[in-house]
Amino acid sequence: MDWRGRRRSSNIEDRRGDNIASAGAGGALLLRFIPMLLGTRTGRWILGIGVLVVLGGKMLGIDLLPLLLGGGQTVSQQSQRPLSPAEQELSEFVSVVLADTETTWHQIFQSIGRQYQEPTLVLFSNRVQSACGTASSAVGPFYCPGDQQVYLDLSFFNDMKQQLGAPGDFAQAYVVAHEVGHHVQTLLGISQKVRQAGAGRSQAEVNALSVRQELQADCFAGLWGHAANTQRQMLDPDDLDEALTAASAIGDDRLQRRAGQDVVPDSFTHGTSAQRVKWFKRGFDSGDITACDTFAGPL
Template sequence: MKWQGRRGSRNIEDRRRAGGKAQVGGLGLLAVLAIGYFLGVDVTPFLQDGGAIGGGGGGGEITEADKQAGEFVSVTLADTEDVWDDLFRTQVGQAYNPVTLVLYKGVTQSPCGGASGATGPFYCPGDNKVYLDTSFFTTLSRQLGARGDFAAAYVVAHEVAHHVQDELGILGQANAIRAQVSDAEANAISVRIELQADCYSGIWAREVQARFGTLERGDIAEAMNAARQIGDDTLQRNAGRVPMPHTFTHGTSAQRQAWFVRGYETGDMRSCDTFSAEAL
Protein backbone atom coordinates (compact mmCIF):
# COMPACT_ATOMS: atom_id res chain seq x y z
CA MET A 1 0.00 0.00 0.00
CA LYS A 2 1.42 3.35 -1.05
CA TRP A 3 0.74 5.62 1.89
CA GLN A 4 3.94 7.57 2.71
CA GLY A 5 3.81 11.27 1.95
CA ARG A 6 0.07 11.37 1.41
CA ARG A 7 -2.62 13.48 3.11
CA GLY A 8 -3.36 12.63 6.71
CA SER A 9 -6.62 13.17 8.55
CA ARG A 10 -7.25 15.97 11.01
CA ASN A 11 -9.80 13.81 12.81
CA ILE A 12 -7.23 12.10 15.01
CA GLU A 13 -7.36 12.41 18.80
CA ASP A 14 -3.95 11.36 20.05
CA ARG A 15 -3.99 10.25 23.70
CA ARG A 16 -0.70 8.41 23.62
CA ARG A 17 0.97 10.98 25.88
CA ALA A 18 -1.98 11.30 28.25
CA GLY A 19 -0.16 9.85 31.24
CA GLY A 20 -0.56 6.57 33.07
CA LYS A 21 1.05 3.34 32.04
CA ALA A 22 -0.09 -0.17 31.38
CA GLN A 23 1.68 -2.82 33.41
CA VAL A 24 1.31 -6.43 32.41
CA GLY A 25 2.71 -9.71 33.56
CA GLY A 26 1.95 -13.31 34.47
CA LEU A 27 0.39 -16.28 32.75
CA GLY A 28 -3.00 -15.44 34.22
CA LEU A 29 -2.96 -12.08 32.49
CA LEU A 30 -2.10 -13.70 29.17
CA ALA A 31 -5.09 -15.97 29.53
CA VAL A 32 -7.40 -13.03 30.23
CA LEU A 33 -6.03 -11.12 27.24
CA ALA A 34 -6.66 -14.15 25.06
CA ILE A 35 -10.31 -14.14 26.10
CA GLY A 36 -10.57 -10.52 25.04
CA TYR A 37 -8.97 -11.07 21.66
CA PHE A 38 -10.81 -14.26 20.76
CA LEU A 39 -14.28 -13.46 22.06
CA GLY A 40 -14.42 -9.69 21.65
CA VAL A 41 -15.03 -9.20 25.36
CA ASP A 42 -13.84 -6.11 27.26
CA VAL A 43 -11.78 -7.66 30.05
CA THR A 44 -10.36 -4.37 31.31
CA PRO A 45 -12.39 -4.51 34.57
CA PHE A 46 -10.81 -7.87 35.43
CA LEU A 47 -7.36 -6.49 34.80
CA GLN A 48 -8.01 -3.43 36.91
CA ASP A 49 -9.44 -5.45 39.79
CA GLY A 50 -6.36 -7.61 39.77
CA GLY A 51 -4.02 -4.67 39.64
CA ALA A 52 -2.68 -5.64 36.24
CA ILE A 53 -3.46 -2.28 34.68
CA GLY A 54 -3.20 1.02 36.44
CA GLY A 55 -3.83 4.58 35.39
CA GLY A 56 -6.64 6.09 33.37
CA GLY A 57 -4.84 6.91 30.15
CA GLY A 58 -2.13 5.84 27.78
CA GLY A 59 1.44 6.90 28.11
CA GLY A 60 4.97 5.71 27.88
CA GLU A 61 7.60 6.68 25.39
CA ILE A 62 6.42 7.34 21.84
CA THR A 63 8.79 5.29 19.73
CA GLU A 64 9.61 5.75 16.07
CA ALA A 65 7.40 2.76 15.35
CA ASP A 66 4.56 4.46 17.24
CA LYS A 67 5.00 7.60 15.17
CA GLN A 68 4.97 5.68 11.91
CA ALA A 69 1.89 3.72 12.95
CA GLY A 70 0.13 6.98 13.81
CA GLU A 71 0.97 8.44 10.42
CA PHE A 72 -0.22 5.29 8.69
CA VAL A 73 -3.55 5.38 10.53
CA SER A 74 -3.95 9.07 9.72
CA VAL A 75 -3.49 8.49 5.99
CA THR A 76 -5.81 5.48 6.01
CA LEU A 77 -8.45 7.48 7.87
CA ALA A 78 -8.10 10.33 5.35
CA ASP A 79 -8.76 7.83 2.55
CA THR A 80 -11.95 6.68 4.27
CA GLU A 81 -13.07 10.31 4.54
CA ASP A 82 -12.61 10.94 0.82
CA VAL A 83 -14.24 7.68 -0.20
CA TRP A 84 -17.28 7.82 2.07
CA ASP A 85 -17.86 11.52 1.47
CA ASP A 86 -18.32 10.77 -2.23
CA LEU A 87 -20.24 7.53 -1.75
CA PHE A 88 -22.72 9.16 0.60
CA ARG A 89 -23.25 11.91 -1.95
CA THR A 90 -23.68 9.57 -4.94
CA GLN A 91 -25.30 6.48 -3.39
CA VAL A 92 -27.06 7.74 -0.26
CA GLY A 93 -27.95 11.32 -1.09
CA GLN A 94 -26.78 12.81 2.17
CA ALA A 95 -23.64 14.30 3.66
CA TYR A 96 -21.09 12.10 5.40
CA ASN A 97 -19.91 13.19 8.83
CA PRO A 98 -16.40 11.75 9.27
CA VAL A 99 -15.50 9.76 12.35
CA THR A 100 -12.86 10.75 14.91
CA LEU A 101 -10.21 8.13 15.61
CA VAL A 102 -8.65 7.98 19.08
CA LEU A 103 -5.06 6.75 19.20
CA TYR A 104 -3.96 5.53 22.62
CA LYS A 105 -1.18 3.52 24.16
CA GLY A 106 -1.91 1.14 27.00
CA VAL A 107 -5.36 2.05 28.32
CA THR A 108 -7.92 4.80 27.95
CA GLN A 109 -11.61 5.37 28.62
CA SER A 110 -14.62 5.62 26.32
CA PRO A 111 -18.39 5.92 26.81
CA CYS A 112 -18.51 2.25 25.76
CA GLY A 113 -16.16 1.17 28.54
CA GLY A 114 -12.46 0.84 29.06
CA ALA A 115 -10.19 0.49 26.06
CA SER A 116 -7.00 -1.52 26.25
CA GLY A 117 -4.96 -4.06 24.38
CA ALA A 118 -7.52 -6.60 25.64
CA THR A 119 -10.41 -5.01 23.76
CA GLY A 120 -8.80 -4.57 20.37
CA PRO A 121 -9.94 -1.76 18.03
CA PHE A 122 -13.62 -0.82 18.29
CA TYR A 123 -16.17 1.81 17.31
CA CYS A 124 -18.11 3.47 20.11
CA PRO A 125 -21.51 4.89 19.07
CA GLY A 126 -21.63 6.71 22.42
CA ASP A 127 -19.23 9.37 21.13
CA ASN A 128 -18.94 8.38 17.45
CA LYS A 129 -15.26 7.56 17.75
CA VAL A 130 -13.01 4.67 16.78
CA TYR A 131 -10.54 3.57 19.47
CA LEU A 132 -7.24 2.04 18.43
CA ASP A 133 -4.06 1.08 20.25
CA THR A 134 -1.62 0.77 17.36
CA SER A 135 0.17 -2.04 19.20
CA PHE A 136 -2.77 -4.14 17.96
CA PHE A 137 -1.09 -4.12 14.56
CA THR A 138 1.75 -6.11 16.12
CA THR A 139 -0.75 -8.57 17.59
CA LEU A 140 -2.49 -8.77 14.22
CA SER A 141 0.77 -9.63 12.51
CA ARG A 142 2.61 -11.77 15.05
CA GLN A 143 -0.10 -13.50 17.07
CA LEU A 144 -2.96 -13.64 14.57
CA GLY A 145 -0.88 -14.17 11.43
CA ALA A 146 -2.37 -11.27 9.45
CA ARG A 147 0.70 -9.51 8.12
CA GLY A 148 1.07 -6.49 5.85
CA ASP A 149 0.12 -2.84 5.86
CA PHE A 150 -3.10 -3.43 3.96
CA ALA A 151 -4.19 -5.96 6.57
CA ALA A 152 -3.84 -3.14 9.10
CA ALA A 153 -5.68 -0.75 6.75
CA TYR A 154 -8.53 -3.26 6.50
CA VAL A 155 -8.87 -3.20 10.30
CA VAL A 156 -9.15 0.60 10.28
CA ALA A 157 -11.60 0.55 7.36
CA HIS A 158 -13.75 -2.06 9.13
CA GLU A 159 -14.10 0.08 12.26
CA VAL A 160 -14.87 3.17 10.18
CA ALA A 161 -17.53 1.07 8.43
CA HIS A 162 -19.31 0.76 11.77
CA HIS A 163 -19.48 4.54 11.84
CA VAL A 164 -20.94 4.43 8.33
CA GLN A 165 -23.61 2.06 9.68
CA ASP A 166 -24.23 4.48 12.53
CA GLU A 167 -24.61 7.40 10.12
CA LEU A 168 -27.16 5.41 8.13
CA GLY A 169 -29.14 4.49 11.26
CA ILE A 170 -28.43 0.79 10.76
CA LEU A 171 -26.27 0.31 13.83
CA GLY A 172 -28.70 1.93 16.24
CA GLN A 173 -31.65 -0.11 14.98
CA ALA A 174 -29.71 -3.37 15.09
CA ASN A 175 -28.39 -2.76 18.59
CA ALA A 176 -31.88 -1.83 19.83
CA ILE A 177 -33.14 -5.22 18.65
CA ARG A 178 -30.13 -7.02 20.11
CA ALA A 179 -30.99 -5.62 23.54
CA GLN A 180 -34.43 -7.26 23.44
CA VAL A 181 -33.63 -10.80 22.30
CA SER A 182 -31.77 -13.85 23.59
CA ASP A 183 -28.00 -14.05 23.64
CA ALA A 184 -27.93 -16.41 20.66
CA GLU A 185 -30.24 -14.14 18.65
CA ALA A 186 -28.19 -11.08 19.65
CA ASN A 187 -25.03 -12.84 18.48
CA ALA A 188 -26.67 -13.66 15.14
CA ILE A 189 -27.55 -9.99 14.63
CA SER A 190 -24.01 -9.01 15.62
CA VAL A 191 -22.67 -11.30 12.88
CA ARG A 192 -24.79 -9.48 10.30
CA ILE A 193 -23.52 -6.12 11.59
CA GLU A 194 -19.91 -7.24 11.30
CA LEU A 195 -20.27 -8.84 7.87
CA GLN A 196 -21.86 -5.69 6.53
CA ALA A 197 -18.87 -3.75 7.85
CA ASP A 198 -16.62 -6.21 6.01
CA CYS A 199 -18.60 -5.59 2.83
CA TYR A 200 -18.28 -1.83 3.26
CA SER A 201 -14.56 -2.35 3.78
CA GLY A 202 -14.42 -4.09 0.42
CA ILE A 203 -16.14 -1.11 -1.21
CA TRP A 204 -13.59 1.16 0.44
CA ALA A 205 -10.70 -0.94 -0.92
CA ARG A 206 -12.17 -0.80 -4.44
CA GLU A 207 -12.59 2.97 -4.29
CA VAL A 208 -9.12 3.58 -2.85
CA GLN A 209 -7.59 1.81 -5.82
CA ALA A 210 -9.89 3.51 -8.34
CA ARG A 211 -9.30 7.00 -6.95
CA PHE A 212 -5.74 6.97 -5.72
CA GLY A 213 -4.11 3.88 -7.23
CA THR A 214 -2.41 3.15 -3.91
CA LEU A 215 -2.93 -0.60 -3.79
CA GLU A 216 0.06 -2.77 -4.60
CA ARG A 217 0.41 -6.37 -5.67
CA GLY A 218 -0.67 -8.61 -2.79
CA ASP A 219 -2.66 -5.98 -0.88
CA ILE A 220 -6.07 -7.57 -1.43
CA ALA A 221 -4.57 -10.93 -0.50
CA GLU A 222 -3.41 -9.36 2.78
CA ALA A 223 -6.93 -8.13 3.52
CA MET A 224 -8.41 -11.51 2.65
CA ASN A 225 -5.91 -13.26 4.91
CA ALA A 226 -6.74 -10.85 7.73
CA ALA A 227 -10.46 -11.58 7.28
CA ARG A 228 -9.68 -15.29 7.46
CA GLN A 229 -7.47 -15.04 10.54
CA ILE A 230 -10.05 -13.09 12.54
CA GLY A 231 -13.06 -15.23 11.66
CA ASP A 232 -14.81 -16.58 14.74
CA ASP A 233 -14.26 -20.21 13.80
CA THR A 234 -10.56 -19.71 13.15
CA LEU A 235 -10.03 -17.74 16.37
CA GLN A 236 -11.81 -20.34 18.46
CA ARG A 237 -9.97 -23.20 16.76
CA ASN A 238 -6.60 -21.48 17.26
CA ALA A 239 -7.49 -20.99 20.92
CA GLY A 240 -7.81 -24.75 21.26
CA ARG A 241 -11.59 -24.78 21.29
CA VAL A 242 -14.20 -26.49 19.14
CA PRO A 243 -15.96 -23.74 17.13
CA MET A 244 -19.40 -22.99 18.58
CA PRO A 245 -21.54 -21.16 15.99
CA HIS A 246 -24.09 -19.93 18.52
CA THR A 247 -21.31 -17.89 20.17
CA PHE A 248 -20.08 -16.31 16.93
CA THR A 249 -20.29 -12.51 16.90
CA HIS A 250 -18.31 -11.60 13.76
CA GLY A 251 -18.84 -14.45 11.32
CA THR A 252 -16.74 -17.31 10.04
CA SER A 253 -13.55 -16.81 8.08
CA ALA A 254 -15.31 -17.81 4.87
CA GLN A 255 -18.18 -15.41 5.51
CA ARG A 256 -15.90 -12.48 6.29
CA GLN A 257 -13.91 -13.07 3.13
CA ALA A 258 -17.02 -13.51 0.99
CA TRP A 259 -18.65 -10.27 2.12
CA PHE A 260 -15.40 -8.31 1.70
CA VAL A 261 -15.18 -9.64 -1.86
CA ARG A 262 -18.81 -8.73 -2.54
CA GLY A 263 -18.17 -5.12 -1.61
CA TYR A 264 -14.91 -5.04 -3.55
CA GLU A 265 -16.44 -6.46 -6.72
CA THR A 266 -19.69 -4.48 -6.76
CA GLY A 267 -18.82 -1.12 -5.20
CA ASP A 268 -22.54 -0.84 -4.41
CA MET A 269 -23.65 -0.25 -0.82
CA ARG A 270 -26.98 -1.95 -1.58
CA SER A 271 -25.13 -5.21 -2.19
CA CYS A 272 -24.01 -5.15 1.46
CA ASP A 273 -27.49 -5.67 2.93
CA THR A 274 -26.63 -8.60 5.19
CA PHE A 275 -29.87 -8.12 7.13
CA SER A 276 -32.00 -9.15 4.15
CA ALA A 277 -29.74 -12.00 3.09
CA GLU A 278 -31.24 -15.46 3.65
CA ALA A 279 -27.80 -17.05 3.69
CA LEU A 280 -24.61 -15.42 4.89
Protein backbone atom coordinates in the same frame (compact mmCIF):
# COMPACT_ATOMS: atom_id res chain seq x y z
CA MET B 1 0.15 0.36 -0.37
CA ASP B 2 1.12 3.64 -1.96
CA TRP B 3 0.26 5.84 1.04
CA ARG B 4 3.25 8.13 1.63
CA GLY B 5 2.85 11.75 0.65
CA ARG B 6 -0.95 11.59 0.64
CA ARG B 7 -3.38 13.69 2.65
CA ARG B 8 -3.54 13.01 6.38
CA SER B 9 -6.69 13.27 8.43
CA SER B 10 -7.05 16.02 11.00
CA ASN B 11 -9.33 13.73 13.02
CA ILE B 12 -6.57 11.95 14.93
CA GLU B 13 -6.26 12.21 18.71
CA ASP B 14 -2.97 10.77 19.95
CA ARG B 15 -3.07 9.61 23.58
CA ARG B 16 -0.12 7.23 23.35
CA GLY B 17 1.96 9.33 25.71
CA ASP B 18 -0.62 8.92 28.47
CA ASN B 19 0.04 5.86 30.60
CA ILE B 20 -2.56 4.57 33.08
CA ALA B 21 -0.78 3.06 36.04
CA SER B 22 -3.46 0.89 37.64
CA ALA B 23 -6.16 -1.40 36.33
CA GLY B 24 -8.94 -0.26 38.61
CA ALA B 25 -10.93 -1.97 41.33
CA GLY B 26 -12.84 -4.25 38.97
CA GLY B 27 -9.66 -5.66 37.45
CA ALA B 28 -8.02 -6.12 40.82
CA LEU B 29 -11.07 -8.00 42.09
CA LEU B 30 -11.03 -10.30 39.07
CA LEU B 31 -7.34 -11.07 39.57
CA ARG B 32 -7.99 -12.06 43.19
CA PHE B 33 -10.61 -14.60 42.10
CA ILE B 34 -8.62 -16.26 39.29
CA PRO B 35 -7.05 -18.93 41.58
CA MET B 36 -10.51 -19.75 42.95
CA LEU B 37 -11.97 -20.04 39.45
CA LEU B 38 -9.16 -22.35 38.34
CA GLY B 39 -10.01 -24.68 41.20
CA THR B 40 -13.44 -25.60 39.85
CA ARG B 41 -14.72 -27.05 36.59
CA THR B 42 -17.28 -24.29 36.26
CA GLY B 43 -14.67 -21.67 37.02
CA ARG B 44 -12.33 -23.02 34.36
CA TRP B 45 -15.23 -22.94 31.86
CA ILE B 46 -15.92 -19.28 32.76
CA LEU B 47 -12.27 -18.37 32.27
CA GLY B 48 -12.22 -20.25 28.96
CA ILE B 49 -15.19 -18.25 27.72
CA GLY B 50 -13.46 -15.10 28.95
CA VAL B 51 -10.33 -15.91 26.95
CA LEU B 52 -12.48 -16.48 23.85
CA VAL B 53 -14.25 -13.16 24.34
CA VAL B 54 -10.94 -11.32 24.67
CA LEU B 55 -9.56 -13.01 21.56
CA GLY B 56 -12.72 -12.20 19.66
CA GLY B 57 -12.48 -8.61 20.79
CA LYS B 58 -8.88 -8.33 19.67
CA MET B 59 -9.77 -9.50 16.20
CA LEU B 60 -11.35 -6.27 14.92
CA GLY B 61 -13.35 -4.92 17.80
CA ILE B 62 -17.03 -4.63 18.50
CA ASP B 63 -19.75 -2.06 18.02
CA LEU B 64 -20.65 -1.74 21.70
CA LEU B 65 -17.66 -1.97 23.99
CA PRO B 66 -18.03 -4.13 27.11
CA LEU B 67 -16.21 -2.90 30.16
CA LEU B 68 -13.04 -4.93 30.46
CA LEU B 69 -11.79 -5.56 34.02
CA GLY B 70 -14.34 -2.94 34.62
CA GLY B 71 -16.54 -1.09 36.92
CA GLY B 72 -14.27 0.19 39.61
CA GLN B 73 -12.59 3.52 39.97
CA THR B 74 -9.38 3.71 37.94
CA VAL B 75 -6.37 5.48 39.34
CA SER B 76 -4.81 7.33 36.44
CA GLN B 77 -1.24 8.50 36.28
CA GLN B 78 -0.19 10.23 33.09
CA SER B 79 3.39 10.47 31.94
CA GLN B 80 4.69 11.61 28.59
CA ARG B 81 7.15 9.36 26.79
CA PRO B 82 8.90 9.89 23.47
CA LEU B 83 7.52 7.95 20.51
CA SER B 84 9.85 5.86 18.36
CA PRO B 85 10.28 6.52 14.62
CA ALA B 86 8.33 3.31 13.92
CA GLU B 87 5.45 4.53 16.08
CA GLN B 88 5.48 7.88 14.34
CA GLU B 89 5.38 6.23 10.93
CA LEU B 90 2.45 4.02 11.96
CA SER B 91 0.51 7.04 13.17
CA GLU B 92 1.14 8.77 9.82
CA PHE B 93 -0.01 5.65 7.99
CA VAL B 94 -3.22 5.40 10.02
CA SER B 95 -3.87 9.11 9.47
CA VAL B 96 -3.58 8.67 5.69
CA VAL B 97 -5.88 5.63 5.73
CA LEU B 98 -8.44 7.49 7.83
CA ALA B 99 -8.28 10.46 5.45
CA ASP B 100 -8.90 8.17 2.50
CA THR B 101 -11.91 6.57 4.19
CA GLU B 102 -13.23 10.11 4.68
CA THR B 103 -12.93 10.79 0.96
CA THR B 104 -14.67 7.52 0.11
CA TRP B 105 -17.56 7.89 2.52
CA HIS B 106 -18.18 11.53 1.66
CA GLN B 107 -18.65 10.37 -1.94
CA ILE B 108 -20.89 7.43 -1.04
CA PHE B 109 -23.06 9.46 1.32
CA GLN B 110 -23.45 12.18 -1.29
CA SER B 111 -24.60 9.55 -3.79
CA ILE B 112 -27.40 8.47 -1.43
CA GLY B 113 -28.41 12.01 -0.50
CA ARG B 114 -26.79 12.04 2.92
CA GLN B 115 -24.00 14.04 4.58
CA TYR B 116 -21.09 12.13 6.07
CA GLN B 117 -19.87 13.08 9.53
CA GLU B 118 -16.22 12.15 10.04
CA PRO B 119 -15.24 10.15 13.13
CA THR B 120 -12.21 10.78 15.32
CA LEU B 121 -9.59 8.06 15.62
CA VAL B 122 -7.95 7.84 19.05
CA LEU B 123 -4.49 6.26 19.30
CA PHE B 124 -3.71 4.88 22.74
CA SER B 125 -1.38 2.55 24.61
CA ASN B 126 -2.39 -0.05 27.20
CA ARG B 127 -5.70 1.44 28.39
CA VAL B 128 -8.10 4.15 27.32
CA GLN B 129 -11.22 5.91 28.53
CA SER B 130 -14.12 6.26 26.10
CA ALA B 131 -17.81 7.07 26.34
CA CYS B 132 -18.34 3.30 26.36
CA GLY B 133 -16.12 2.80 29.41
CA THR B 134 -12.50 2.09 30.23
CA ALA B 135 -10.87 -0.50 27.98
CA SER B 136 -7.62 -2.40 27.89
CA SER B 137 -5.69 -2.83 24.67
CA ALA B 138 -6.60 -6.53 25.01
CA VAL B 139 -10.03 -5.61 23.63
CA GLY B 140 -8.37 -4.68 20.35
CA PRO B 141 -9.55 -1.94 17.99
CA PHE B 142 -13.11 -0.82 18.67
CA TYR B 143 -15.69 1.77 17.76
CA CYS B 144 -17.70 3.55 20.46
CA PRO B 145 -21.05 4.88 19.20
CA GLY B 146 -21.42 6.97 22.36
CA ASP B 147 -18.70 9.39 21.25
CA GLN B 148 -18.48 8.29 17.59
CA GLN B 149 -14.77 7.57 17.88
CA VAL B 150 -12.54 4.71 16.76
CA TYR B 151 -9.97 3.50 19.30
CA LEU B 152 -6.74 1.77 18.29
CA ASP B 153 -3.64 0.56 20.11
CA LEU B 154 -1.11 0.22 17.30
CA SER B 155 0.48 -2.78 19.03
CA PHE B 156 -2.45 -4.72 17.59
CA PHE B 157 -0.72 -4.58 14.22
CA ASN B 158 2.19 -6.55 15.71
CA ASP B 159 -0.30 -9.10 17.04
CA MET B 160 -1.74 -9.47 13.55
CA LYS B 161 1.68 -10.19 12.11
CA GLN B 162 3.21 -12.32 14.85
CA GLN B 163 0.22 -14.19 16.29
CA LEU B 164 -2.24 -14.37 13.40
CA GLY B 165 0.06 -14.56 10.41
CA ALA B 166 -1.64 -11.53 8.84
CA PRO B 167 1.11 -9.01 8.02
CA GLY B 168 1.05 -6.12 5.59
CA ASP B 169 -0.04 -2.51 5.46
CA PHE B 170 -3.29 -3.22 3.61
CA ALA B 171 -4.23 -5.75 6.27
CA GLN B 172 -3.69 -2.97 8.81
CA ALA B 173 -5.73 -0.55 6.72
CA TYR B 174 -8.54 -3.12 6.65
CA VAL B 175 -8.69 -2.94 10.45
CA VAL B 176 -9.17 0.83 10.37
CA ALA B 177 -11.71 0.63 7.54
CA HIS B 178 -13.72 -2.03 9.40
CA GLU B 179 -14.06 0.17 12.48
CA VAL B 180 -15.01 3.13 10.30
CA GLY B 181 -17.64 0.79 8.86
CA HIS B 182 -19.22 0.62 12.32
CA HIS B 183 -19.30 4.42 12.36
CA VAL B 184 -21.14 4.36 9.03
CA GLN B 185 -23.64 1.92 10.53
CA THR B 186 -24.23 4.35 13.39
CA LEU B 187 -24.78 7.29 11.03
CA LEU B 188 -27.21 5.29 8.89
CA GLY B 189 -29.18 4.07 11.93
CA ILE B 190 -28.26 0.44 11.31
CA SER B 191 -26.62 -0.09 14.69
CA GLN B 192 -29.67 1.23 16.52
CA LYS B 193 -31.97 -1.07 14.54
CA VAL B 194 -29.77 -4.05 15.41
CA ARG B 195 -29.94 -3.21 19.11
CA GLN B 196 -33.72 -2.82 18.92
CA ALA B 197 -34.09 -6.09 17.01
CA GLY B 198 -32.08 -7.89 19.69
CA ALA B 199 -34.22 -6.71 22.60
CA GLY B 200 -35.84 -9.67 24.35
CA ARG B 201 -34.17 -12.20 22.06
CA SER B 202 -32.11 -15.20 23.12
CA GLN B 203 -28.33 -14.89 23.25
CA ALA B 204 -27.99 -17.03 20.14
CA GLU B 205 -30.35 -14.70 18.24
CA VAL B 206 -28.48 -11.62 19.46
CA ASN B 207 -25.22 -13.22 18.36
CA ALA B 208 -26.67 -13.93 14.91
CA LEU B 209 -27.59 -10.25 14.53
CA SER B 210 -24.07 -9.28 15.62
CA VAL B 211 -22.60 -11.54 12.93
CA ARG B 212 -24.63 -9.78 10.24
CA GLN B 213 -23.59 -6.38 11.56
CA GLU B 214 -19.90 -7.31 11.65
CA LEU B 215 -19.99 -8.80 8.16
CA GLN B 216 -21.56 -5.61 6.87
CA ALA B 217 -18.68 -3.64 8.42
CA ASP B 218 -16.34 -5.98 6.52
CA CYS B 219 -18.25 -5.24 3.32
CA PHE B 220 -18.06 -1.51 4.03
CA ALA B 221 -14.29 -1.89 4.49
CA GLY B 222 -14.25 -3.53 1.07
CA LEU B 223 -16.08 -0.52 -0.40
CA TRP B 224 -13.26 1.70 0.80
CA GLY B 225 -10.69 -0.70 -0.65
CA HIS B 226 -12.47 -0.59 -4.01
CA ALA B 227 -12.35 3.22 -4.10
CA ALA B 228 -8.74 3.38 -2.91
CA ASN B 229 -7.77 0.96 -5.67
CA THR B 230 -9.83 2.17 -8.63
CA GLN B 231 -10.00 5.91 -7.98
CA ARG B 232 -6.65 6.64 -6.34
CA GLN B 233 -4.47 3.66 -7.33
CA MET B 234 -3.21 3.16 -3.77
CA LEU B 235 -2.96 -0.63 -3.83
CA ASP B 236 -0.04 -2.84 -4.76
CA PRO B 237 -0.60 -6.21 -6.50
CA ASP B 238 -0.40 -8.23 -3.27
CA ASP B 239 -2.51 -5.91 -1.12
CA LEU B 240 -5.85 -7.63 -1.65
CA ASP B 241 -4.35 -10.95 -0.57
CA GLU B 242 -3.14 -9.29 2.63
CA ALA B 243 -6.66 -8.14 3.50
CA LEU B 244 -8.20 -11.52 2.67
CA THR B 245 -5.60 -13.27 4.82
CA ALA B 246 -6.46 -10.96 7.70
CA ALA B 247 -10.19 -11.52 7.23
CA SER B 248 -9.67 -15.27 7.24
CA ALA B 249 -7.48 -15.12 10.35
CA ILE B 250 -10.17 -13.45 12.44
CA GLY B 251 -13.15 -15.67 11.73
CA ASP B 252 -14.95 -16.90 14.84
CA ASP B 253 -14.42 -20.54 13.92
CA ARG B 254 -10.69 -20.08 13.55
CA LEU B 255 -10.42 -18.05 16.76
CA GLN B 256 -12.30 -20.67 18.75
CA ARG B 257 -9.93 -23.36 17.51
CA ARG B 258 -6.93 -21.18 18.40
CA ALA B 259 -8.33 -20.79 21.92
CA GLY B 260 -8.62 -24.56 22.27
CA GLN B 261 -12.42 -24.41 22.25
CA ASP B 262 -14.98 -26.42 20.35
CA VAL B 263 -16.46 -24.55 17.39
CA VAL B 264 -19.90 -23.39 18.53
CA PRO B 265 -21.76 -21.51 15.76
CA ASP B 266 -24.41 -20.14 18.13
CA SER B 267 -21.65 -18.28 19.97
CA PHE B 268 -20.29 -16.58 16.84
CA THR B 269 -20.42 -12.77 16.93
CA HIS B 270 -18.31 -11.82 13.89
CA GLY B 271 -18.77 -14.63 11.37
CA THR B 272 -16.66 -17.48 10.03
CA SER B 273 -13.42 -16.99 8.17
CA ALA B 274 -15.15 -17.82 4.89
CA GLN B 275 -17.95 -15.33 5.57
CA ARG B 276 -15.56 -12.52 6.46
CA VAL B 277 -13.56 -13.08 3.28
CA LYS B 278 -16.75 -13.29 1.20
CA TRP B 279 -18.24 -10.01 2.43
CA PHE B 280 -15.03 -7.99 2.31
CA LYS B 281 -14.51 -9.19 -1.24
CA ARG B 282 -18.11 -8.40 -2.17
CA GLY B 283 -17.61 -4.77 -1.18
CA PHE B 284 -14.18 -4.66 -2.80
CA ASP B 285 -15.35 -6.13 -6.10
CA SER B 286 -18.61 -4.17 -6.42
CA GLY B 287 -17.90 -0.76 -4.90
CA ASP B 288 -21.68 -0.62 -4.41
CA ILE B 289 -23.17 0.01 -0.96
CA THR B 290 -26.36 -1.81 -1.94
CA ALA B 291 -24.29 -4.99 -2.28
CA CYS B 292 -23.56 -4.86 1.47
CA ASP B 293 -27.02 -5.77 2.79
CA THR B 294 -26.03 -8.62 5.08
CA PHE B 295 -29.42 -8.54 6.80
CA ALA B 296 -31.30 -9.98 3.83
CA GLY B 297 -30.93 -13.61 2.88
CA PRO B 298 -28.26 -16.19 3.70
CA LEU B 299 -24.73 -15.21 4.62
